[in-house]
Each structure stands twice: as C-alpha cells, then as structure tokens.
Amino acid sequence: MNASDSPRPSALDWLVEAARVRDAEGLHRTLAPRRADDGVLNLASNDYLGLSTDPRVIAGAIEAVQTWGAGATASRLVTGTTALHAALERELAEFLGTASALVFSSGYLANVGVITALMGRGDLIVSDGGAHASLIDGCRLSRARVVVVDRGDHEAVRTALRERTEDRAMVVTDSVYSIDGAVAPVAELYAAAREHGALIVVDEAHALGVRGRGGRGVVDELGLSGAVDLIVTAVLSKSFGSQGGLVAGPTTLRDHLVDRARSFIFDTGLAPAAVGAARAALGVLRAEPDLCDRVRENARRLATACGAETPSAAVVSLIIGEPAAALEVARRCLADGVAVGCFRPPSVPPGTSRIRLTVRADLGAKELDRVAAVVTRARTAVAATDAVRR
Template identity: 45%
Template sequence: MTGSLHRVCRQRLAAIDAAGRRRRRRVIDGGHGVQVCVDGRRALNFCSNDYLGLVTDPRLAAALSASARVVGTGSGASQLVTGYNTEHAALEADLADWLGRERALVFSTGYGANVGVIAALLGKGDHIVADALNHASLIDGSRLSGAAKHIYAHGDVAAADAALAGARDGHRLLVTDAVFSMDGDTAPLVELAQVARARDGWLMVDDAHGIGVFGPDGAGRVAEAGLDSGAVPLLTGTLGKSIGAAGAFVAGDDDIIEVILQTARSLIFSTAMPAAVAAAARTGLSIIRAEPERRAHLHALVARFRARAADTGLSVAASDSPIQPVIVGEERQALALSDALLARGYLVGAIRPPTVAPGTSRLRITLSAAHDLTDVDGLIDALAESWQALSGAVGASP
C-alpha cells in the first residue's frame, strides 16, 4: 500500500513539474521586512503583504516581548476553554471601535475566520453567491457549508443580483473580497450592498487587503465606501498584513458575532492565538490610526510605480492598491523573470496556476510603506532589463 502511495505522489509531482507549477519555499534568514536575506542572498522584498512596514517595527516587537514575559508564549487551549486572555479581549474591543462595529471576534488565521464564519451561518438549503475571483478561504468555506453555490463573473453586479434573485428558498449570502489578492482591484462594494439589501441577502466582505491601506483611519475599503453593519453585516480581515502581526477577525453586530462564537468549528476546535501576538496586533492597530503618513507614502509609491511602469511599457493590471500585478502569461516565463529579478537583488514572487487562470501567470509585485522612491525606481529598471533580456532569448514582449 505504501508503495502505491509513493508511486501516485511521484506521478503527481511529475505532472506538476511538467506544467512548470512546482512551488518551493524560500528560506528567509532574519526579519521579514523590505530588506531580507533569502536563500543566502540579500534582496529588496517586493512580494510581502506588509503594506505599512510594521512587520519589523520595533514597537510591535516590544509589545509582543513585554506581553510574553507576563502571559507566556502560547494560549494553551481554545478560546472557549482557557485560551481567551485579556489581551484578546482588548484587541477585539480595539478592532470593533476602529471598524465601527458592535463587536469583533479574533481567529488564529484568516483562512480559519472565513471558513468558520460561512460554515457557521449557512447550510444545506441555503445559497451562497460569490465572486469568481474570491480568495480560496471564501471558496472553501462555501464548499464546507453545504449551501448551494452560485458563482458570478468577477465584479459583475448584475450577475450577482440575478443569482440572488434566483435563489428563492433558504438564506442568501453574497460574499466578496474587497481588494482581490491577485489582481489588486476593488469590488463594487456600494452596488453589491444595494443588491444584497434589495434581495434580502447578507453581504460578507473580506477586507484583508484593504484594512490599514484605505479609508478613514485606515479602516479599509468598506469604511471608505461608508458601509455600516446594516449594509455589511459580516466584515472579515487579517492581522497579518497591514497590522503587522498574525491572526484574523470577524466584526459585526453583537448577536451575529455571538452565534459565530458558539458555532464556528474553526474557532471552537483551534488553540487560541498567543496572547502576546494579540498585544503586538493592538500596537500595530494603534500605529495605523496615529500615523496616516504611512498610508500617504504608500499611495505615493503606488503612483510612482504605475507611472514608471507605463513609461517603460510594462503590462500592469488596473489597481490603485499596493498589489501591482505584472501579467506575463506563461508559467516558465514568469518564473524566469522572478529568478532574473532575484539575481539583480529584487525578491518578487511568480504567481502561476492554479492560483490564477492558465495563461495569466504574473509577477505579483507588492509595495510597502517601508520602501522608498529609489527602491521603486530600481525595481522598474531591473524588471525592464530582465524582461528585455528574456524577450530577446524567447521572442516574447512585455
């Protein structure tokens, strides 16, 4: 039996290699900020989700260290046993205040939050209407719920409305990312909220890539759109991107959050995040609210990148977020560009199927407030040179 398992796995790996889709982990030695040592090589990091440069901020490290000296390094149990600490409670209160919601509930991971929330509220006989480019956690949460799934074309409000209208029985959940992780574009949140309300549906928005970057106080795309808990009753996000820590949350009205606490299996059966991590997240959140100049600098970098890319003739997807995908097309070409950039001192990830559709492999460039204009200019120059060299070798063009 073991021999057959080895054979099956070898066959699968051969198929992955033949398609140019094998992924490998790069080893970071030291901090995970914009300056990294990756596989023994120094490089500027342009593929992290650390949008505000807080991952290596000494204030977060100090908060984590001080808390760990008091509460230790782990929580020891799930939240509903003995894993829930005053640090968790304080973080949830801070999140609720920041996002303008009655209550927030912290999860150990963003994947666990989205899977847990959807499966806690929807089941057989219900309907989930979802954007075609939603994050995998939203897709998997929909599958696990047992509800009927209706996928609408990316960003197509009319299609979402039609799907909601056609789901006549059971509860109806309309679910979307706010900022899409591989394209960097933003969902039509106001229009989606309108159709959800008109069809008596519940709107769930994952604002993981908007939190900290957009909106008043950096409260995200949902806040920027002026959508309260009546319009978006289920708001999820992460603590591991702009906030600079780890974990995730759902925010909403008190009774909704209480039902999720009581029934979300990914929360009930998971060890709570370490309380010291919650302390670090609180510090990151306070910095976001107190230092709007970080967001201003980040948006200036986005504008600089897009202007330089246009001048260079690079094919960059339409995005005003820190996610700036350069569409390449073929898997091996994307990998070759990523390797060429690393040789020049720039760490940029090559994104390939199944994460994105075949023929749309890309370099997913992400900007951070810890970068400066010189970093962006250097990246554009290195990318243009690398692409020109590759084009000359294989007869391709940007």
C-alpha cells in the same frame, strides 16, 4: 516468494507522476527559507505598511510574551482568551465601526468559520469570481448551494438571488482582489444583497490599512461601516504585520460564532505575541493615518515606472504569460536582490501568469527606482529569450 508475498505498491505512488506533470507545466512549488540578513529588498510579502519590523510593533509582541507566555495554551473557549485578546477585539470593533469583533488564529480560519457557521444545506451562497481561496473553501465546506459569478458582476448576483428557492442567502467577495489589487464594486454588491434579503461578507484583507479613512478599508470608504447585514472579515497578517484573522459585525453574530464556528471553537487561540503585535500596529496606524496614503502613492509611482496600470491599492501586477516565463522573471529579480511574488495557475487563469509587486509604505524613492530597474531588466531579458526560442 509467492506473488502474494511481494510488497504491495504504495497508495501514494501516483504522487510521483503528479509531481512530474506539475513540473512539466511549470507549476511545481518549492519552499525557499529566507534569512534575516539576506539583504534582499522584499516586494513579495503582504507587509503593506512595513510594520512587521517596526520597533513599536516588535515591542508590543515582546511585552505580550513576557506577560502571557509563548502560547495561548488552549482554545479560546477554555483558557486561550486573555485580557489581551479581549482588548484587541474591542479596539478592532471601534476602529472598524462595528458593534463587535472576534479574532481567529488566521484569516483563512476567519473566513471558513463565518461562512460555515451561518450557511448550510438548504441555503444559497453567491460567490464573486475573484474571491480568495479561503472564501471559496468556506463555501464548499458549508454544504450550501453555491453560485459563482464573474468577478464584480453585481447584476449576475442580483439574478442568482432573485431566482433562488432558498430562504437564506449570502454573498461573498473580497473588497480588494488579491491578484491585481483592483477594488470590487462593494456598494453595488451590497445593494444587490439588501434588495433580496441576503447577507454579504466582505473580506477586507487587502484593504485594511490601505483604503478608507486612516486605513479602515473599502467598507468605511463607502460609508457602510456597521451597516445592517454586512459582515467584515480581515487579517492581522498584512498591514498589521502580525498574524491572525478577524470577523466584525453585530454582537449577535459574535455570539453565534463563539457557539458555532468550528474553526474558532476547535482551534488554539491566537498566540499572545501576535495579539500584542497587532494591538501595537493598530496603535501606530491610528497615530499615523497617512500611512495608507503613503503606500498607495508608492504603488502608483512603481506602477508608472514599470509601465503598469495605476493600482487601486498596494499591489502592482505585471502579466508575463506562461508559468515558466513568470518563474524566470521572478528568479532573475531575486538574483538581482529583489524578491517579487509569482502567481501561476490555479491562482490565475491560464496564460496570465504574472509577477506581483507588493509595495510598502516604508519604501523610499531610491528603493522604488531600484525595484523598477531590476524588474524591467528581468522582463526584457526573458522576453528576448522567448523571442529567440520562437
């Protein structure tokens, strides 16, 4: 065999070394399928109100499937828009106090869609340093110039907007930061945007169902619902226990997104089951507006028991330090029957790997006490092991 006849190395061979490096740094991820009957107390999900298993929400999904079938069958602009989709969008707009709403197949697609449809070359986006990856990716895909400021630094936003040479500008932020549940200075960011003729996109993914009147979010809490040049995005996959994303704002915005948002135009419509479940969840939240108060109270109780700072939303964040230590705490918790989230770089800065406890409105006092005991035991054991190693 000639040298020229020898098998060529694969263009993907470099992945082996990349995987080895990630594993050595404690940054390897695995998919761990869960069973419906595993008996684990789940504090790793984003099911803030516990509605994903609520019989009323499940019934809404079943009815939608029986009426409309298993899938939307096509993109929203072809046959993927049903009367069910239209009803959900009207109800979401009414709930959020906006003129219109448009539902996407995921929150990720909603954020990417609204940013890329509104911003492009020759525009400026000022991105809050705590923005979710979907907002970040929307900024990158837009091809606009992007300035990233420190999390919540509204004065830096003002400076970036004041010094810009571009005519059009946008500010993007989460209303509740996903990593630690802290509330962003939305009022100050909005004021900065308005002072300098910019739009602001506020992602309410972790605030919908948790903050504001009856769970209407931080924007509502601040009296900014329907405010000029303020666009709300959110998800149906957290407090609503379903799937999907949304953009809410003026009707001109909705019309523009239908014409220009690629992640809407070229994606199959949200499945009827998800739409039906989301509508039912919205109905539950309207009927039981105290659910949002209940989840925040549960979060405060758990944070106190775990020695954490009082949370502003439904997330209790406990910094462990290094990735391997955070993974071990999460592993010990799971072995003890409690699932917790584990966040490592690049989701968080180096040295701040943590476990994240996502509290639900349907948890009782005994369950919260159990979680606190399990987490405390795991943290103590890992800290002791690290001390011995040092």
